[in-house]
Amino acid sequence: MSDEGQAVVAAVEAVAERLEAERSYLTELDSAIGDADHGGNMARGWNAAAEEVAGLNDPDPATVVKTTGKTLMSEVGGASGPLYGGSLVFASAEFEDGITAESAVAFAETYLEKVQDRGDAKVGDKTMVDALVPAVHTFKKSVETDDLPPVEALAKAVAAAKRGVDFTVPIRASKGRASYLGWRSVGHQDPGATSTLYIMEELLSVAQEQLGVEEPAVDAASPTVPDGEEATED
Amino acid sequence: MSDEGQAVVAAVEAVAERLEAERSYLTELDSAIGDADHGGNMARGWNAAAEEVAGLNDPDPATVVKTTGKTLMSEVGGASGPLYGGSLVFASAEFEDGITAESAVAFAETYLEKVQDRGDAKVGDKTMVDALVPAVHTFKKSVETDDLPPVEALAKAVAAAKRGVDFTVPIRASKGRASYLGWRSVGHQDPGATSTLYIMEELLSVAQEQLGVEEPAVDAASPTVPDGEEATED
Amino acid sequence: MVGLVVVSHSRKAAEGIAEVATEMGGDTRIEPVGGDGQGGIGTVPDDIEDALSAVDNGDGVVVLVDLGSAVMNADVAIEMSDADAVIADAPVLEGAVNAAVAATSPKATRDSVREQAEAARDIDKL
Amino acid sequence: MVGLVVVSHSRKAAEGIAEVATEMGGDTRIEPVGGDGQGGIGTVPDDIEDALSAVDNGDGVVVLVDLGSAVMNADVAIEMSDADAVIADAPVLEGAVNAAVAATSPKATRDSVREQAEAARDIDKL
Ligand SMILES: Nc1ncnc2c1ncn2[C@@H]1O[C@H](COP(=O)(O)OP(=O)(O)O)[C@@H](O)[C@H]1O
Numbered sequence A, B: 001m002s003d004e005g006q007a008v009v010a011a012v013e014a015v016a017e018r019l020e021a022e023r024s025y026l027t028e029l030d031s032a033i034g035d036a037d038h039g040g041n042m043a044r045g046w047n048a049a050a051e052e053v054a055g056l057n058d059p060d061p062a063t064v065v066k067t068t069g070k071t072l073m074s075e076v077g078g079a080s081g082p083l084y085g086g087s088l089v090f091a092s093a094e095f096e097d098g099i100t101a102e103s104a105v106a107f108a109e110t111y112l113e114k115v116q117d118r119g120d121a122k123v124g125d126k127t128m129v130d131a132l133v134p135a136v137h138t139f140k141k142s143v144e145t146d147d148l149p150p151v152e153a154l155a156k157a158v159a160a161a162k163r164g165v166d167f168t169v170p171i172r173a174s175k176g177r178a179s180y181l182g183w184r185s186v187g188h189q190d191p192g193a194t195s196t197l198y199i200m201e202e203l204l205s206v207a208q209e210q211l212g213v214e215e216p217a218v219d220a221a222s223p224t225v226p227d228g229e230e231a232t233e234d
Numbered sequence C, D: 001m002v003g004l005v006v007v008s009h010s011r012k013a014a015e016g017i018a019e020v021a022t023e024m025g026g027d028t029r030i031e032p033v034g035g036d037g038q039g040g041i042g043t044v045p046d047d048i049e050d051a052l053s054a055v056d057n058g059d060g061v062v063v064l065v066d067l068g069s070a071v072m073n074a075d076v077a078i079e080m081s082d083a084d085a086v087i088a089d090a091p092v093l094e095g096a097v098n099a100a101v102a103a104t105s106p107k108a109t110r111d112s113v114r115e116q117a118e119a120a121r122d123i124d125k126l
């Protein structure tokens, strides 16, 4: 449990670093079709979350995810607050019995469900949902039908999310601030879909480190987290 | 011209005094079906107007009326500002060739027209229009059809306005803030109709002083304003 | 008495809207909430939840919101809160004024106040 | 570029609404105006006229208003002003946001901006 918890803490830290690095690019995207704050929202929120979870005492993964979500909800004053934050809090329950391939699929599905519940966006509305739906569908199919090891499944999900991000460019926004622009939103990439992709890329790279990329048939139900640097710092 | 101008200055002063005296009653009416500021709006506006017109140098009546209207427009931050103020400014042109029975009728009609133009209220909407319409109709008929002397015609108009004010009590408001209350506005007297009546009562009493109540066939076209106290102060 | 919460991305807007509404619904408890908590534009669910508690006295709360993410954060706050609160699908200022007046009715319920707020969509201003 | 004036009985509300709208329509000139000039609730035609002048650069001005007497005072101000201004029959905050975005369109005209403001009536928030 504790090792899994530390793995998730490491993931949150990696995400925070990445979003800090992408801060100005995300804001640039949001300035074209929104209010130019997505980079700040994400960087501020995830930095605060990384600090928060670093202070947790030997947390289990569900607690780390829940704490991250709660922090995002209070730190991010925009749509991405309730969407990322609220959905993480809600979906964190899926990890209460630990992280397995099965619970990871359940987490992904529950997370997506909550995002759609909250924001009422469908595929094609030019939002983070356009990245999430292909990612979650691909992850689920890769695990459940294709029997791929979790890290490989996640890699496929990341590629799917990337296609979703690209798909947001040529379409007109129907949800969120960008929808105010109507046709003028066509030709611009959605910031929330983009940040969703970045987060997934970081999850993948932490999973690769933690679970080992080479091992093809690694069983996520009993993760072989090494007593390495990332996993033991608190 | 100057005598007529001073008579109108005296009327503005009388109205200001009266509305100051009725300040709390008007506010009480407005607190039942509005935002409890009509007394303050009227007293503040007319006091400022009285000060303003007292400072005019030998003004003609149109200038006094216009100045009064402009002052109300800038001093009254509510519906009564544009309604009273804007309509006085607009109708003041009717007095450009002096005050006669004929120009007084034209003034009254133009004033009413502007109030209805601006506020889009009809009789029965529970506004100042309910006092104004009977008053203006009665004044016009008294002068033009019944050939009554102006002061008598004005007295009849005041009585008509009083009936209009009473009529506002049992009806439901369809314009102004009171309309937000819907059926709960029934049973309350409209503040703006009430202040309209008070203003007319003061006009009547100044007219009686200036033109002499007893003289039955006084010709308003060449008013016999005495060199009295009210008429000569500036 | 039904309470009101006015949520805007701008704290100033929320406060001003509450001012305008208070003029018309003197007794109605109206709590403005808004801003990202750092002086910027945004909404924070915890702050909305506090506002819900501040006006809740058991008769329900109607929430007025401005834009998309205020709706989502109000949703989150309502889920966390003990208050029996509902979001009105209404323009925020006009809905708040209507709701403030409606709440002063002795027969007011949470849903009658919400309905009146939503009727503000149909106000003709011209 | 079409300019915007936001008129509310509360100066705070007008300023806050302009803040929210500015976020979405970065370049659009938006002037908030409101209050009775004595720190209280109300609207004053002279102040509205000044606001019209402040945003007018010859391409027309769209005016957003809150309640009845703001409409009348905006009317008066427009009559006095040189600006080619028109009042939108729209909810004040939602209309201002829509108009701010619409005004940034290269093809925007006074009437297209007003139409977009008025379309804000039909926004579903839930
Ligand atoms: N209703 C919605 N459903 C799903 N995603 C949404 C919705 N509204 C906005 N988003 C996502 O949120 C992103 C913007 O987030 P952010 O800029 O942080 O918030 P805000 O728009 O409030 O400033 C958008 O790019 C979009 O992906």
Ligand SMILES: Nc1ncnc2c1ncn2[C@@H]1O[C@H](COP(=O)(O)OP(=O)(O)O)[C@@H](O)[C@H]1O
Pocket (backbone or CB within 6 Å): B030, B034, B035, B037, B038, B041, B042, B077, B078, B079, B080, B081, B083, B115, B118, B119, B120, B121, B126, B127, B128, B129, B175, B176, B177, B190, B191, B192, B193, D068, D069
């Ligand atoms: N549209 C309108 N047409 C005519 N009279 C109106 C209208 N709206 C309001 N009034 C009058 O204005 C009076 C209220 O004035 P006041 O209290 O000074 O302004 P506010 O309602 O803005 O606070 C009402 O009692 C009514 O007689």
Ligand SMILES: [Mg+2]
Pocket (backbone or CB within 6 Å): A030, A034, A035, A036, A037, A038, A078, A177
């Ligand atoms: Mg944004």
Ligand SMILES: [Mg+2]
Pocket (backbone or CB within 6 Å): A035, A037, A077, A078, A079, C041, C042
């Ligand atoms: Mg934002």
Ligand SMILES: [Mg+2]
Pocket (backbone or CB within 6 Å): B030, B034, B035, B036, B037, B038, B078, B177
């Ligand atoms: Mg009033």
Ligand SMILES: [Mg+2]
Pocket (backbone or CB within 6 Å): B035, B037, B077, B078, B079, D041, D042
């Ligand atoms: Mg008022």
